[in-house]
Amino acid sequence: MDLPTVKEKRDSLIENEELCDHCLGRQFAKLGHGLENYERGLVAREIDDLTEDSFVESNVPEEASEKHRCGCEFCGIVFDELDHWTQLVIDSFDRYELETFLVGIRPPEEVVASEEELWSEYGTEWTEPIKTELSRLIGKRIEDRMDIVVDFERADIMAVVDMRDGKDRVELQVNSVLIYGQYNKYSREIPQTEWHCRKCRGSGCDECDWTGKQYPTSVQEEIQEPFIRESKAIEAKFHGGGREDVDAKCFGKREFVLELIEPLNRDLDLEALKKEVNEGTDKVEIFNVEFTHKDKAADIKQKHADKEYRAQVETEDEVSEEALENISEVVGVIEQDTPERVEHRRADKTRKREVYEVSWEVTGPKSFELTVKAEAGTYIKELIHGDEGRTQPNISDLIGTQAECTQLDVTWVEK
Incomplete structure (x- = not known):
């Protein structure tokens, strides 16, 4: 079934519904640029042979803002109260410093129901929801009265205007x-x-x-x-x-x-x-x-940031320079089961991590300083002491005696 033309939809709406200029124009909100919906409503009434190209500023009647009417069974009196809702939002902003804002609308329930009935009868081609129009109109008024602007992406505060019966309030969602x-x-x-x-x-x-x-x-x-x-x-x-x-x-x-x-x-x-x-x-x-x-x-x-560590290591027995050379064998991919010290808060699984570089400097008969650059998530203490074999390979096994990390510093974090 072919969709009705703009003229056919306009003729049907005017013949069968008592729409104010806001509500009539809102049915054609996606046509034309730079017009308010009440102006589209006036154009729709004025131009007999209406087309998609009719919604231009030159077709808006003179003194349009004084001629248009608002308030009908589909919108009630919400457009008559725009200044009231605007002031409620401005008052709610009083305690806050802000540069950007956004307005959300909870329209009266009967207005939403009437709008949905209108859509079911005449379709949604070219239309805009009433809450979108109200949000835009209130937002413009706030911008005119305050030195702040609407921001759809990262507003400092979103003000939700609750117009439902008995509510008459503004709820603020203050962004961090x-x-x-x-x-x-x-x-x-x-x-x-x-x-x-x-x-x-x-x-x-x-x-x-x-x-x-x-x-x-x-x-x-x-x-x-x-x-x-x-x-x-x-x-x-x-x-x-x-x-x-x-x-x-x-x-x-x-x-x-x-x-x-x-x-x-x-x-x-x-x-x-x-x-x-x-x-x-x-x-x-x-x-x-x-x-x-x-x-x-x-x-x-x-982000999984690679890191470099400096560890002070003490060994159970004295370690020869030849044995220390074996430390280089940890460079490459290692496997680490979840360490015992964190298994109460981490999933028990085997993780593969890459060790990029290692170096060491002897500081005593049973001690050395270890520098390790490794992939994010590498357990360095377990790399040193082995965690009873849960990390393979590990430095304790490679040097032939038990080694313990006595002091650990993070010296570099990838940005």
């Missing part, structure tokens, strides 16, 4: 402020993020001195406090590009994204905050701080 940076960790006593107490799981007990935490602080906590304070966010989330062990230092400038949840303030002086963090702690230092977006957080968490 995301800050990219890199950190070094200079303490061997703190994890990357807050750990709940193993005994009470965060509720507080004698063992954790009623803090609910396994460790007094963390990389996240050392960094986030000034950012939360200045943004007036309700909380923060820390997205790290991998993590080092609690007892390992990191000198490799590991990437992270700090997500500030529901902030009131967005205009943050990042250099001043970076300086405050760095001067306020000797446990952590941050670098290269800048605003970013949610895609960056996902990117660094999914």
Whole structure:
């Protein structure tokens, strides 16, 4: 069955329905450029031989804004109340710093039902949903009254206008402020993020001195406090590009994204905050701080960054220079079963990882310093001690005596 022409659809709508100019024009919203729907409605009434090319500015009647009528059984009085809805949104923004916004609409239920009936009868060719028109019109009014702009991709705040009966309210979806940076960790006593107490799981007990935490602080906590304070966010989330062990230092400038949840303030002086963090702690230092977006957080968490490590190793027996030369045999692909120390939180499986480079320097009769560059996800401590054979090959087997990593540093992280 052929679709009706623009004229046929217009004639049928005018003959059978009592449509206001907004609702008539909305049936042809995808025709023409630079017109409001009420102007399309006026064109549809004025031009007898209506075509797809009729919706141009030159066909809009003079004094159109004064001539058009709004309000019919299909839209009720929603277009009469545009200024009311606009002011509600502006008032809801009062506490927040923002540069971009987006408006969502929950139209009256009877309006949605009437619109769907109209579509079922006359089709959806060239049409626009009423909630889209309302969102656009309210958005334009807000842009005119405030120094902010609509952003469909990364709006600071989305205001959802609830026009349903008895609601008359605006709900705000405040998007996070995301800050990219890199950190070094200079303490061997703190994890990357807050750990709940193993005994009470965060509720507080004698063992954790009623803090609910396994460790007094963390990389996240050392960094986030000034950012939360200045943004007036309700909380923060820390997205790290991998993590080092609690007892390992990191000198490799590991990437992270700090997500500030529901902030009131967005205009943050990042250099001043970076300086405050760095001067306020000797446990952590941050670098290269800048605003970013949610895609960056996902990117660094999914990235498998190669790393270089420096390990202090002690052996059970003295090791000859000849035996130490065997360490080079770990270069290449190794197989590591899930280490015993993490099997309670990691899937038990065999992982293949590549060791790219190794070097060593003797520091004593039963000790040496090991440098390893390896693929992301390589367990370095297990590479050294073997984890009772769960890592193959391993350095303990290669040098002929048990070796233990007594100190580990991350010296380089791939960016």
